[in-house]
Amino acid sequence: MEKKKVVKVEEIKKAAEEKRCPVQKAAYYIEEFLKGPMCGRCFPCAFGSYEAGVRLRNIIEGSGKEEDIFALRRITEDMIVASLCKRGKDSAEFVHEWMETDAFKEHVEGRCPDIDCPAFIEYIIIPEKCTMCGLCKEVCKYNAVLGEKKVKYKTGYLPFEVRQKRCVKCGDCIDVCPTGAIIVTESRKKEGVKV
Ligand code: SF4
Ligand code: SF4
Ligand code: SF4
Known part of the structure; x- marks a missing residue:
């Protein structure tokens, strides 16, 4: 053996x-x-x-x-x-x-100073950088991304955003975003901000 x-x-x-x-x-x-x-x-x-x-x-x-x-x-x-x-x-x-x-x-005390531990972080989408390509929504296995892919001649889009309650912080969306619109930040829950 x-x-x-x-x-x-x-x-x-x-x-x-x-x-x-x-x-x-x-x-x-x-x-x-x-x-x-x-x-x-x-x-x-x-x-x-x-x-x-x-x-x-x-x-x-x-x-x-x-x-x-x-x-x-x-x-x-x-x-x-x-x-x-x-x-x-x-x-x-x-x-x-x-x-x-x-x-x-x-x-x-409720924070990870290195913004590394999933319990203390959030993935968020910066609207100004988002081109509404929909790649993050396609790749997310947890249905945690809301938003509508941009198509020609249509207005009134639902902007892309991460639903924090569903997000498991796997990082797959960051890897596919072509514009760097998704960032990892400190969890806002600890500061009493409603998400
Ligand atoms: S110190 Fe740890 S590794 Fe060493 S003998 Fe004890 S249990 Fe084993
Ligand atoms: S981090 Fe993972 S679970 Fe959260 S939105 Fe991105 S792909 Fe979905
Ligand atoms: S992958 Fe990036 S640019 Fe595309 S919809 Fe998601 S956040 Fe926006």
């Missing part, structure tokens, strides 16, 4: 570093660590990394609280001291490093 290749923690860290948001980096890292290098032989690392994953998910998904940040600090400190091997200790150090920014606190 072919032996399963164990991914090195440094490789996972390198891939995590490609993300913009430090919370995303930590969450991605822990998720991949749990899938591969984490062998489960010692409790501080096995249980700690599992719990860290849950806490990080809460923060990313917008339900994070101060206590999740405290818990992450406690978990990583315990892992650094008590993990049996370097993989567990290094993993905790990486998360610690990402936690040195204000990004974690800002997430529990």
